[in-house]
Amino acid sequence: MAKKNPISLEGAVMTDAGLNYKGVIMEPVVEKCEGCERVVSYENSTYCPTYAKPSAKWAKGSCNFATHTRNEADKAGKTKVNPLKASKRAARGR
Numbered sequence: 001m002a003k004k005n006p007i008s009l010e011g012a013v014m015t016d017a018g019l020n021y022k023g024v025i026m027e028p029v030v031e032k033c034e035g036c037e038r039v040v041s042y043e044n045s046t047y048c049p050t051y052a053k054p055s056a057k058w059a060k061g062s063c064n065f066a067t068h069t070r071n072e073a074d075k076a077g078k079t080k081v082n083p084l085k086a087s088k089r090a091a092r093g094r
């Protein structure tokens with residue numbers, strides 16, 4: 001059974017410039033988005049309602065909204081410091 005996507009691209013319109021969703025041109029998802037639950041199919045492509053430009057998102061490291069790469073990101077050491085741990089550290093320092 002396929003999981004229902006929490007977000008849809010309802011109201012998106014295909015234009016000459018690309019898929020226009022609420023006034024923003026959406027770029028198709030990139031390879032690294034594969035498996036992410038946020039990916040939404042629209043006509044013959046897949047898009048991310050969270051980020052209009054998934055490629056730009058991944059260019060800076062792992063996408064922090066990805067639902068499928070959390071562990072990989074940790075292993076790669078690319079994720080930012082766990083905010084909870086950081087705040088505990090900060091609290092100890094004071």
Ligand code: SF4
Nearest residue numbers: 033036048054063066
């Ligand atoms: S949330 Fe991130 S990983 Fe998921 S589809 Fe969007 S850009 Fe890709």
